[in-house]
Amino acid sequence: MGRSPCCDKVGLKKGPWTPEEDQKLLAHIEEHGHGSWRALPAKAGLQRCGKSCRLRWTNYLRPDIKRGKFSLQEEQTIIQLHALLGNRWSAIATHLPKRTDNEIKNYWNTHLKKRLDKMGIDPVTHKPKNDALKLSDGQSKNAANLSHMAQWESARLEAEARLVRQSKLRSNTFTNPLNSPEFSSSTSSPMKNPVGLPGPARCLDILKAWNVGGAMVGLGGELESPTSTLSYSENAPPMSTAGIGENSTAFVDFVGNSSGSSEAGIMKEEGKEDWKGFENSSNLPEYRDGIANSVSFTSGIHDISLPVENAWESESLRVNSEHVPSGNFVQRFTDLLLSTAGADRSFSGDGGSLSGDGGGEWDNGCGPSGSGNDKNYWNSILNLVNSSNSDSPLF
């Protein structure tokens, strides 16, 4: 697989773009779409390589880019998603509408990373730097669990991406034509999805699953060996990806919703419509009972229109509900992860005590009291986890 020469052709300009170049690129894309990036510069009359044009468009010229300061909520989202996904900026960007991966990456590197660092949190692992000193208490275990969750989610995402690619190959007739490469290129959809990802990256799927009422219970006790059953469809072969098991006991049918969105690639509101329902719902009690160990996703072939909240509330799903953490861990964890900007989660470096001795009080600014502006995100999680220890099978 040889690499193609890109910018090493002589005569091609590098460096900052001029307004004239921007104008040419914009005008061309607006009129013709970007089509082949490789061919674009010549067509547009630009002395640039296609790669440079693509970068300029995706990171700067796209009309739907939001520029300027990141909001508190955006910061929170970045940190949370980074904890889950690591440096997968494109995946993170799909959950931050109108922000580019490059911008998020820059913001992380120049602001958030330093902030976490100042707080004594390792920005890579999102664990307290002095974690080693706390091996004896519950925090390290909790942190490890969260880390496992992140690893599990990461593996799941990768498997899911593969799955979706396979799905796309075999189910073109089921997918919205907006998702076709032709459409993507001809409309130069500014935030079109990466090929093969028919919806917004679903790295929050697990959060949704938790949020809808107890999927974590299904994960309960399994975090140490997360095995996602990324179920595909009735005829689909089992995924070969590590971590994908065969015991698909329940399907959360995640329809490739962005294909119908007018803003392909932009995260839809984390709405219930993302969840079309469940398949094999008869298995869900078993699932909730902790036997099943994952949430499974399909790729949009199924369209079981049972609203997820109803699904969870259905009689069958209430079976064995005694296993649901009475402390409402799920809700609070999700509140933390998806909390709105009302909470003042200050990251100012001076308040970052990680003692974690708050007695499980949810006083970090995200919870009911909402006043703890001297707490930090990680402490919030740890407090949450601590407070959930007693009643959750998770930890």
Next chain:
DNA sequence: AAACTCCTCAACCGCGATCTG
């Protein structure tokens, strides 16, 4: 006001994945 340092972020680079003939 000049020199220096720090910070930001647009842009580049290189690689892996995917597409295509």
Next chain:
DNA sequence: TCAGATCGCGGTTGAGGAGTT
């Protein structure tokens, strides 16, 4: 099946602005 072409991603760089001495 293979190899070249293309794309997208993540890491890194460096110009220029801001802040400090």
